[in-house]
Amino acid sequence: MIMNITLANFQLRAIAELMDGMNSDKREIILKSCTGSGKTIILTHFMDTYFKSFHKKVFVWLTPGKGGLEEQSKAKMDRYIHGASTKLLSDVMTSGFEENDSCFINWEKLTKKGNNALKDGERANFLDHIDKALDGGLSFIIIVDESHQNDTIKADDIIEYFKTKKMIRCSATPKNYKNAFMVNIPEEDVIAEGLIKKVLIINEDFEHDISVDDQVTYLIDKAIAKQQEIHSEFLRRKIEINPLIIVQLPNNSDALLERVESYFDSNGITYENNQLAVWLADKKQNLEEIEEPNAAPIAVIIKQAVATGWDCPRAQILVKLRDNMSETFEIQTIGRIRRMPEVKHYENDLLDSCYLYTLDEKFTEGVRLGLGKGALDAIKLFLKPEHRKFAIISEYKTDVPFPRDAKLALKVIYKYFEKTYHIDDKIAENKKRLEAHHYYFKGEIVDSTKSGSVSTLVKESFDNLYEINVHETLNTHKHGKEYHHCAAEIGLKISLDYSTINTLLRRLYLKDLKSPEKILELEVRNLYSFVINNKQRLKDDIAAAMASEMEQLGWPVKNITEKPVPFPQQFLFTYDGSAKSQIEMAKNVYKGYLSSAEVRSTSEKLFEKYCEKSDAIEWFYKNGDKGIEYFSIVYEDNFGKQKSFYPDYIVGTKEEVWVVETKGGFTKSGQSEDIDQYTPKKFAVLKKYLAKYNLNGGIIRQDKQSQELCICIDDYNDDIKSKSWRLLSQVL
Known part of the structure; x- marks a missing residue:
């Protein structure tokens, strides 16, 4: 069945960049794409776009693993692209290569000894089919999926047979290819579109000093409690999703496996009632349809890494156990719990986060190194009593037009x-x-x-x-x-x-x-x-x-709901526990707000420090970036689609309330470092809102020449030397 899907903006940009790569003088194109970004969707639509533009082309998509991933990828292209001509290796051996073919082939069927596909026999062998296609004027473009797993001499020998002038290598963790055209999909873009969870929370609410008699009972208790909390919230929203715990054992750990099984059993989670599953080389149970949103298993036990390509979007909690020796972190393991089950955020910190529980310090360090600001410590913070009565008018979308009108x-x-x-x-x-x-x-x-x-x-x-x-x-x-x-x-x-x-x-x-x-x-x-x-x-x-x-502001915005929104009574505060500075910011509206707050841009960090030191500012609040519990302003973009703009901060002085947005600064030579091309629009939207409710505010950026924060209040200008920009210290 063909599916009509709307590609995310970052996916369309990636397709455009892949097309640029095909037009470049580089032989190799590297597509760096995190797990959950829809890599297969990107590549299948790219191939379809390329076929529309060029003739006599054949794509050969090489996949790793023991089989199955090539069939999954072929099935997805058949589902997404109407009229696609897709083939597996068996189809190629029967009918050869033809124009506009997209051929999905497993690496191991070509590189392992004793493989029938490369033997001479009654039918033309695989290499003969390649030669026949080349003689017929066809040219090959190679896609190497999960390329980090198949960077071998044998693999390169196979690729050379195709005499390809272009090759696309795909991986979440590509190796260092010096002379290649890079297409890098930022994780921030994937998160912003709702495809993967906003943040990975490590060891939530762990004390600084803990005494543990048994890591199995301690960590699994935490995981079960979190699973029940998440499941309850899904049920409250009438969403049938049963969140899954992945318990990863170290290799060579049969004794630990028995302890894990026994402890789950004592909590009523067993193989017999289908709530426990296992996926090991010599033991597999309750894996049928485990990927389904409301499948019975609450937990699955695995070892070092599950099969490449395993996709289970309801997986949300990872328990990583250790046994004497620490094991190397693999980013693919974390990728298994990062997908959003319905490919959208729920605007709820509990549901939009994934959770890691581990006492393996080396693994934790690997997570931090691999995910950077995507892996953080977390703790609940509570609103100070004196700010509980504050409210600001927030605008909400009530009618979303068809995207890209x-x-x-x-x-x-x-x-x-x-x-x-x-x-x-x-x-x-x-x-x-x-x-x-x-x-x-x-x-x-x-x-x-x-x-x-x-x-x-x-x-x-x-x-x-x-x-x-x-x-x-x-x-x-x-x-x-x-x-x-x-x-x-x-x-x-x-x-x-x-x-x-x-x-x-x-x-x-x-x-x-x-x-x-x-x-x-x-x-x-x-x-x-x-x-x-x-x-x-x-x-x-x-x-x-x-x-x-001018165009965006020219279209009337319809069906907006306005209502007062207070500061949330509590929220999940994420921070970098490894940062040297852990100073509590007394002027923040939440008790326990630390200077190591993340994720924060450089401009946001500088502004928070400014607030803390300013004599004029009595309190400040960091607004969320999505969700009905946060302050937003609605506007309509040039595609006729309603969007919500979430200004970064609300600030209070003795007599005034300010709403400010922070952006990238200006270099010492005056060059803009703001990567948001919509900043002028957001300024106009903010200015209109401030006038409507008699508030103060503007856009704040850093001038690196003077090392000062500057604010624009009246007329937006991207030139720091213009009179539109004033020193923040002279205004607020």
Whole structure:
């Protein structure tokens, strides 16, 4: 059954970057993608996009393990991509390789001795099928899944048979490939989209000094209590998910296995009642459908690592036991408890976190090193009595439009061209206006190359070569693929799939297609050449239109609920217990709030220190980034989708309340380090809210030249030297 899924923004960006990698001069592309980021979804949609743009191509997806992962990956592509031509090794041995094939093959079937796939026999062997495909003009692109597991001489020998010019290696932990094109998916983006849990909490509420007679009873008691707490919250919300505990034993630990089984049995969790499962090499029980959201097992016992590709999103708690020797941390183990069961956050700290209980210090150090700010200590903090009556008006979304509204995007693009190029309903005049701004309109395809000579093979020498324009007559068959490729690139730049961006381009520029947002009237041939020749300009202009402040604020925001929201009476405070500074911040509204609070940006840490030292500030509150219990302001983006903006801090003086957002600073030379292109929009939204409720506030950034925090209150400007920026100490 084909599934229609909406790709997350980071997944669309990854596809665009993979396309860039295919256009680069690098042979190898590294896709670094954490467990739970939807790597298979990204790659299958990338292959589909690539096939639309190029012909005579075959993808060969090589998977590790003892079998099964290649079948899972094939099944996912069949489910996600309509009309995909997918094959397993057995299909290749029967019918060979054909254009637009995506072939999923297990490594071990090619590299192990005695393998029938590589034996000469009655049928053409595997290598003959490769040669036949190459002789037929096909070219191979190799995808190496979990590449860290198969970086061997034998594996490289197999890859060489395909004579591939491009290879994509995928891993959550890629090795150091020096001369490769990197596509790195930040974990923060995956978390922001709700695919994986916000944070891993290590040894929650452990005392600083604990005496343990038996690690098994101590840690499993903690895990069972947490499982029951999480399950109760799911039941309260009428969500049928039974959270799973993974108990990881050390290798060579049969005696420890018996103790674990015995202790679970004493708690009524047994193999007989299906609440206990085991997955060991020589012992497997109650594993049928264990991945299902409401499956019976409460706990599963494993050893060093479960099978590659095992996907159980309800797994949320890991108990890591040790037996004399500490074992090396593997990030894939933690990955098993990081997925969100319904691919969304519940805006609840309990449900949006995963939990590790262990007395293995070496393993804990490995977790911290591997996950960084994604692995933290945690403790519950309670609101101080004097702040329990405070409340601020918060806005909530009550109607979420269909994501990426194409009609609204069409209007936004037209409005941007109207403002930037002064286009109107006089189509003939629009062409002249765009030509004046260096849009190219001739019906031929223009490419460029270099001419000249160089004495040294350095970049500067090549930069001095003459540029020659190559003019080619448009061929709709030949250049049709190139048009698809260019349109897909433009769409991916702004997180739109191919079919949507193709519709937009046709409505904006194609003749005989009625649309109130019509800029040009081109024949189909001329639309192809227009998009191909102006790909970069269109990409930049359409991206600018999507991010333009005036357009976003121009659309009315409907169906907003407003209500007073107090500070939460308690919350789960995460911090870095290994940090040297553990000073309690007296001005925070919570008792026990530490200077080692995480996750915090540099600007946030500097602002919290400023609050603590300022004579004018009496208290400060760090707002959450999602959830109805936190303060938010609603606005509508350029796709017509309602979004919630959560300003970072609420601050109190003797007479005023301030709402502030912190952003990346300015370098000593004045260059902006703010990576959020929507900061001007957020400033405008915040300013409008502050005026409505008679509050104070603004955007705070650090000026590294003066080492001072600066605030923008009236008119936003990305130049620190402008009068818009004032020293925070002179304002608050």
